[in-house]
Amino acid sequence: MTLREPWPGAVAASGPDGPDVLPEVGEVPAGRGSGRLILSTFARNRVAMVGVGLVVLITLFCFLGPLFYRTNQITVRLNIEELAPSGKYPLGTDASGYNVLGRLMVGGQSSLELGVAVAIASTAVGALYGAIAGFVGGIIDAIMMRVVDTFLAIPGLVLLLILVNIVTPSLWMIIILLSVLSWLGVSRLVRGEVLTLRTREFVQAARMMGASRRRIVIRHLVPNAIGVIIVNATFTVADAILTLSALSFLGLGLPPPSADWGSMLSDGLNYLFDGYWWLVYPPAIILIITVVAFNMIGDAIRDSLDVRLQQRP
Amino acid sequence: MTRYLIRRVGQAIVVVVGVMILTFIMVHMVPGSAARAALGVRATPARIAAFNSTYGLNRPLYEQFVSYTGQLIRGNLGTSFTLQQPVSALIAQRLPRDAILLGMSTVLALLIALPLGIYQAVQRGGIGDNVFTGVSFTLYSMPDFFFALLLIAIFSVQLHILPPEAPQAATVAGILADPRALVLPVLTLTLVSVAGFSRYMRSSAIDVLAQDYIRVARAKGLRERLVLLRHVLRNSMLPIVTVLGLSLPGIVVGAVIAEEVFNYPGMGLLFYQAATSHDFPILLGSTLLVGVATVIGNLAADISYAVLDPRVRYDSA
Numbered sequence: 001m002t003l004r005e006p007w008p009g010a011v012a013a014s015g016p017d018g019p020d021v022l023p024e025v026g027e028v029p030a031g032r033g034s035g036r037l038i039l040s041t042f043a044r045n046r047v048a049m050v051g052v053g054l055v056v057l058i059t060l061f062c063f064l065g066p067l068f069y070r071t072n073q074i075t076v077r078l079n080i081e082e083l084a085p086s087g088k089y090p091l092g093t094d095a096s097g098y099n100v101l102g103r104l105m106v107g108g109q110s111s112l113e114l115g116v117a118v119a120i121a122s123t124a125v126g127a128l129y130g131a132i133a134g135f136v137g138g139i140i141d142a143i144m145m146r147v148v149d150t151f152l153a154i155p156g157l158v159l160l161l162i163l164v165n166i167v168t169p170s171l172w173m174i175i176i177l178l179s180v181l182s183w184l185g186v187s188r189l190v191r192g193e194v195l196t197l198r199t200r201e202f203v204q205a206a207r208m209m210g211a212s213r214r215r216i217v218i219r220h221l222v223p224n225a226i227g228v229i230i231v232n233a234t235f236t237v238a239d240a241i242l243t244l245s246a247l248s249f250l251g252l253g254l255p256p257p258s259a260d261w262g263s264m265l266s267d268g269l270n271y272l273f274d275g276y277w278w279l280v281y282p283p284a285i286i287l288i289i290t291v292v293a294f295n296m297i298g299d300a301i302r303d304s305l306d307v308r309l310q311q312r313p
Numbered sequence: 314m315t316r317y318l319i320r321r322v323g324q325a326i327v328v329v330v331g332v333m334i335l336t337f338i339m340v341h342m343v344p345g346s347a348a349r350a351a352l353g354v355r356a357t358p359a360r361i362a363a364f365n366s367t368y369g370l371n372r373p374l375y376e377q378f379v380s381y382t383g384q385l386i387r388g389n390l391g392t393s394f395t396l397q398q399p400v401s402a403l404i405a406q407r408l409p410r411d412a413i414l415l416g417m418s419t420v421l422a423l424l425i426a427l428p429l430g431i432y433q434a435v436q437r438g439g440i441g442d443n444v445f446t447g448v449s450f451t452l453y454s455m456p457d458f459f460f461a462l463l464l465i466a467i468f469s470v471q472l473h474i475l476p477p478e479a480p481q482a483a484t485v486a487g488i489l490a491d492p493r494a495l496v497l498p499v500l501t502l503t504l505v506s507v508a509g510f511s512r513y514m515r516s517s518a519i520d521v522l523a524q525d526y527i528r529v530a531r532a533k534g535l536r537e538r539l540v541l542l543r544h545v546l547r548n549s550m551l552p553i554v555t556v557l558g559l560s561l562p563g564i565v566v567g568a569v570i571a572e573e574v575f576n577y578p579g580m581g582l583l584f585y586q587a588a589t590s591h592d593f594p595i596l597l598g599s600t601l602l603v604g605v606a607t608v609i610g611n612l613a614a615d616i617s618y619a620v621l622d623p624r625v626r627y628d629s630a
Contacts (some may be wrong), residue, residue, distance in 0.1 A: 002629065029596055079530070085433065090517055096319040118341070142324075146327050146328055146331060147331070149324070149328045149331070149543065149608075150328050150331030150335055151331075151335070151605075152333050152562070153328055153331075153562070153603075153605075153607040153608050154332060154335070154336065154562065154600055154604050154607075155562035155563070155565045155566045155603060155607075156562065156566065157566040157569055157616065158562075158565070158566070158600055158603060159339070160586065161569075161585065161588040162336075162339050162340060162596060162600070163339065164587060165588065166339070168394045169402070192581065198450075229391050238414055238454065242454070242456055244461075245456045245458075246456060246458065246566075246570060248456065249456065249458040249570070249573075250569075250570075250585065251589075260458065265456065266458065266461055269459065272462060273466065284455075284456075284459055288451060288454050288455055291454035292450050292451060292454045295450055295453065295454055296450065299512075300449075308541075
């Protein structure tokens with residue numbers, strides 16, 4: 001083989017006794033099995049661990065930071081607008097006189113809450129939808145999948161641009177809208193996974209033992225597709241944060257005084273050419289690092305779950 | 314194959330009808346009536362009533378849908394409320410511009426991403442792979458608008474070598490006559506697409522490199538260049554065909570942002586302006602167009618996949 005060394009994670013995944021053989025999947029006992037498998041895959045993957053480390057640090061910064069570093073993020077104070085970074089304001093102040101460092105924390109709360117909430121909601125809905133479609137099959141599957149195709153045919157931002165006109169934007173409303181758009185991909189992936197799983201012996205065995213359809217979907221199909229589901233969820237967090245920033249740029253994001261990194265960035269960009277770098281680069285850098293971190297986690301788990309990507313002996 | 318084709322085309326038609334119904338319902342759920350948006354906030358109730366009856370907006374939703382469908386079949390997309398021009402004329406005017414922008418950037422992106430993905434797969438885990446993985450992750454994770462404005466800040470404001478605005482000429486020839494102005498918008502869309510495509514190409518090439526036929530090709534003494542060109546490139550390009558079909562909506566989204574930043578009067582800008590001014594006919598027409606294009610793109614991708622890959626045979630399934 002002339003191939004170079006595989007990814008660090010891929011080497012680590014094959015223990016001293018040769019490559020790990022994934023355990024034959026069966027019913028996954030609640031709370032053990034799948035969770036442990038994912039955790040151990042995680043812990044062995046350096047890229048994933050760097051991603052997790054970054055996410056933890058940023059989360060602590062956003063949610064614990066304001067407890068120690070109290071700033072006013074509600075009332076506009078024009079007497080201290082656009083101050084350059086100094087001892088009192090480490091990252092300066094913005095056009096409304098908000099402390100930028102403090103605003104990064106508060107804005108990050110919205111961005112992270114949104115990303116995680118959208119990922120959880122859309123993954124739950126999408127996974128269940130896909131699992132049902134794949135398991136039931138036939139005409140119902142066909143109808144369910146045409147609905148997904150229809151939504152997928154229209155670009156997400158285009159749908160959002162129409163939808164944000166219908167509702168008044170608030171954090172919860174945008175979470176709902178983004179979830180409505182994000183469950184489609186998961187449902188397709190999970191359906192594909194279920195289509196291959198349902199022919200496996202353990203599913204047929206469960207069916208023969210008289211397990212109800214609901215039990216088979218929830219206890220056998222969804223847990224065994226969990227790898228695909230988790231990878232997709234981490235990508236969804238990243239995408240949702242980015243989409244919110246695009247909405248903010250188009251003037252359709254969260255209404256003031258609430259903030260997210262995207263709105264801070266797009267507001268700051270108005271001053272890009274005036275030399276107010278502290279309004280642009282801090283939100284840009286923390287936004288990009290966060291999105292990269294979630295993408296790293298997703299990519300690394302996918303690499304280590306995908307048997308085909310493992311180095312062959 | 315024929316049976317597969319018929320089934321697949323049938324599905325595509327169902328989806329197109331679905332797109333029509335979905336957009337129609339959504340667009341009509343928008344509050345703040347079209348009349349107010351078109352006539353302004355000081356419009357009198359009488360004028361609003363007249364506007365609504367002119368455009369049939371006072372009739373029940375299903376009647377409006379039936380008459381809209383009837384118009385569509387006759388190739389009539391309606392008339393814009395705000396611009397007072399036929400939507401089909403507006404689209405015909407804007408679409409060639411998008412063909413230039415999106416076509417150029419997608420082709421460029423593929424020309425860069427395919428070799429890059431293979432290089433990364435061969436160098437997997439090496440410095441080159443990690444560097445490009447880092448770069449493509451960062452590009453992919455950057456908000457499009459930030460990236461576009463950063464390019465403007467560097468190339469237009471700091472270095473003064475490229476104009477910050479896309480070509481404003483009305484004709485295709487006029488746009489192509491100003492290639493310097495095209496560089497930044499095309500670069501923005503290209504680099505964002507490269508990031509995505511090269512990731513797929515990398516996984517796909519890693520997959521192919523592990524296949525037995527690659528080992529055979531190497532074992533029989535084929536030069537590495539030929540192995541990569543004949544076997545790896547060709548085989549790992551297959552999934553990209555599907556990705557290309559699926560990424561069409563994403564490319565359009567990128568275009569909305571890029572057109573807004575560079576003030577390029579294409580479909581994206583038309584749509585964005587229509588969305589903020591509640592111009593239903595434009596919203597419906599352009600959403601439908603993108604939806605149909607996506608459905609056709611996916612259909613073409615599936616069919617070319619079946620044609621290109623002899624292992625894919627749908628009839629037996």
